[in-house]
Amino acid sequence: MSNKYEEIAQAAIKLFEQKGYHATSVQDIADEVGLQKGSLYHYISSKEELLMKITQQSISGFNRRLEKIIETQVSAKDRLILAIQNHVVSVAANLEMTTVLLREALSLEPEHHTVIKNETDRYLSLWAQIIDEGVKAGEFKPGNSRLIALAILGSCNWVYRWYQEGGKLTPEEIGSYFAHIFIDGIKK
Amino acid sequence: MSNKYEEIAQAAIKLFEQKGYHATSVQDIADEVGLQKGSLYHYISSKEELLMKITQQSISGFNRRLEKIIETQVSAKDRLILAIQNHVVSVAANLEMTTVLLREALSLEPEHHTVIKNETDRYLSLWAQIIDEGVKAGEFKPGNSRLIALAILGSCNWVYRWYQEGGKLTPEEIGSYFAHIFIDGIKK
Amino acid sequence: MSNKYEEIAQAAIKLFEQKGYHATSVQDIADEVGLQKGSLYHYISSKEELLMKITQQSISGFNRRLEKIIETQVSAKDRLILAIQNHVVSVAANLEMTTVLLREALSLEPEHHTVIKNETDRYLSLWAQIIDEGVKAGEFKPGNSRLIALAILGSCNWVYRWYQEGGKLTPEEIGSYFAHIFIDGIKK
Amino acid sequence: MSNKYEEIAQAAIKLFEQKGYHATSVQDIADEVGLQKGSLYHYISSKEELLMKITQQSISGFNRRLEKIIETQVSAKDRLILAIQNHVVSVAANLEMTTVLLREALSLEPEHHTVIKNETDRYLSLWAQIIDEGVKAGEFKPGNSRLIALAILGSCNWVYRWYQEGGKLTPEEIGSYFAHIFIDGIKK
DNA sequence: CATGAATGAGCCTTCATTCAT
DNA sequence: TATGAATGAAGGCTCATTCAT
Structure with missing residues (x-):
């Protein structure tokens, strides 16, 4: 549960709140933390x-x-x-x-x-x-x-x-x- | 606002409630009213x-x-x-x-x-x-x-x-x- | 099991034989039959x-x-x-x-x-x-x-x-x- | 061709046989030999x-x-x-x-x-x-x-x-x- | 040597919508 | 009206490979 995970989680919380879970894409979250979509999966499993x-x-x-x-x-x-x-x-x-x-x-x-x-x-x-x-x-x-x-x-x-x-x-x-x-x- | 529209709306209400709006596909609604997906668009615009x-x-x-x-x-x-x-x-x-x-x-x-x-x-x-x-x-x-x-x-x-x-x-x-x-x- | 399905199956057989199943993408099959990738799914389920x-x-x-x-x-x-x-x-x-x-x-x-x-x-x-x-x-x-x-x-x-x-x-x-x-x- | 290479090759043989080449990921092989994915590339080129x-x-x-x-x-x-x-x-x-x-x-x-x-x-x-x-x-x-x-x-x-x-x-x-x-x- | 973060391309699949018939 | 074929964009996810540390 690295520091980066926390960053990702915060981005997700923010986006889920703003747009809703379904309307938030993994791409959105990746953009928010400045990673490639695929790179997120080093930190999350889904x-x-x-x-x-x-x-x-x-x-x-x-x-x-x-x-x-x-x-x-x-x-x-x-x-x-x-x-x-x-x-x-x-x-x-x-x-x-x-x-x-x-x-x-x-x-x-x-x-x-x-x-x-x-x-x-x-x-x-x-x-x-x-x-x-x-x-x-x-x-x-x-x-x-x-x-x-x-x-x-x-x-x-x-x-x-x-x-x-x-x-x-x-x-x-x-x-x-x-x-x-x-x-x-x-x-x- | 034909009778069929009401039927479609009822199906949508039921499905939106059960599965949520995003998780309900137009296909689901069509199935529920017994129409093809494409046919729905004679009654709804989106x-x-x-x-x-x-x-x-x-x-x-x-x-x-x-x-x-x-x-x-x-x-x-x-x-x-x-x-x-x-x-x-x-x-x-x-x-x-x-x-x-x-x-x-x-x-x-x-x-x-x-x-x-x-x-x-x-x-x-x-x-x-x-x-x-x-x-x-x-x-x-x-x-x-x-x-x-x-x-x-x-x-x-x-x-x-x-x-x-x-x-x-x-x-x-x-x-x-x-x-x-x-x-x-x-x-x- | 329309005529188109047969066409798709033939394309798949040909490509699976040539490149192997894993190395054949759904895109390859779609290209072979002249459809969009997504359109294949009117005929196949996977x-x-x-x-x-x-x-x-x-x-x-x-x-x-x-x-x-x-x-x-x-x-x-x-x-x-x-x-x-x-x-x-x-x-x-x-x-x-x-x-x-x-x-x-x-x-x-x-x-x-x-x-x-x-x-x-x-x-x-x-x-x-x-x-x-x-x-x-x-x-x-x-x-x-x-x-x-x-x-x-x-x-x-x-x-x-x-x-x-x-x-x-x-x-x-x-x-x-x-x-x-x-x-x-x-x-x- | 160090000893480690042989170990990796053995793991690959085992996994390729069990799951097939395409279905075996580099991660699988790394797991099998107890290395990280990236470390494998000190021994193999691809x-x-x-x-x-x-x-x-x-x-x-x-x-x-x-x-x-x-x-x-x-x-x-x-x-x-x-x-x-x-x-x-x-x-x-x-x-x-x-x-x-x-x-x-x-x-x-x-x-x-x-x-x-x-x-x-x-x-x-x-x-x-x-x-x-x-x-x-x-x-x-x-x-x-x-x-x-x-x-x-x-x-x-x-x-x-x-x-x-x-x-x-x-x-x-x-x-x-x-x-x-x-x-x-x-x-x- | 070893790590693990990062990439970037690609994968299969879904889906709202359009349109010719 | 009704169909169903077709689209095209997007979605979540995987993975071989690279590289700075």
């Missing part, structure tokens, strides 16, 4: 492997960070707030990679797609776990924790579709606002 | 036009329905509830077409993409408008209405990624639950 | 399929003809003579196709290769059967019929490596001579 | 040169051995028997190399191919010479010595296509049997 590794890395990061938050010794409510803030901030900080994960995972071959799907399902379960613990602790109303998790994840993931660096709000502010919405609701 | 019309139709539907809800003579809160329920139910009822809209719009040529983008922006504005009216009416807390709209839309759009017909909850129930979450929050 | 069909057709012909000879109501000796003459004449008459069969079969994918291998094994068994019947009838000395068949087939197949149209001897003469050698030997 | 040297060595061996047999002071018949036995035993003893010679020679560039072709023609002439001498000595019937040589060579070469070590018959037994067939024929 275009799809590139996509796989990118999505893998992305979802792993999300899982790792959420696990850390879950271990935190604060109230469930605070853990949920942290999780929301962290997710939104991560999406913004890794906008291209997250976009590739959320938009291109289904371009993976079935077997690779399954791997990502499983990690994604696990991520959802971790969110539901936080909510369940909040209910158990009497911090949240009893409810369908998986459905709540899906609502929260929907909002937080969607950020990749509209967030722009340099906008009026920082990712931290967006995250806080979202946490506030989910916890307190919007009614007066 | 594969991309098919995608354009599908996404166009989908976003138009969302806008049309939301406009109708906005005109309803009930409280802002009830209009928001209606809007959420309606959106979720529509996603579920037109799962394939909505998936194509939300997932494949960026496969459109830039000029077409812009058209869809504009209608999508308009849809967001309509949501923000409802929220603003709720705030003005004292029903909702003052806040960043566009951000709230993005949160709600994120949750509601995301449904296309996980909803499955025949699941435990009906689309109506999911919509109600989501409305409840956003209006009341999840804290006890 | 280059390998072309090789498969050619070898299949070739070995089938050999089996079919030998079966007919076996059914002939003449002495085993005469059937063997007929078989040798027929094989040599067939090799000469279908020199290119036979060359492809005998030289390129191992370029087939394992699964296709197995099919050809099985038919080839069957061909050998038919030869051994003739010899066994000759032994039983007291026309041939008892012996290892399979080994004798391999000796005869070796000589007769090898013809593809040296036969040239317009040479001093006709295929019929070569066949007769070979039959004579195997039946009578060369000693005075 | 992949084709490797094939050339292998086939050269193989055909030279056949010619050398046959010349020695021709010089033997025994009857023509015995010399023929020796030649057949020797050829079959050599094929079996150098199965891989012989396979490469007989199967891959046409993968050589035209100029190299010509060299091998000439040595092969010479080999055939040596066989015909033995037969001619047998005829002159009254041991064999008068006949087309070249055609007889081709028949014998066909049988004996073909052995490379079916011989398997550890079979029921030893190469010596096969050679003797073949000699017997050609000299005496199979008729009772």
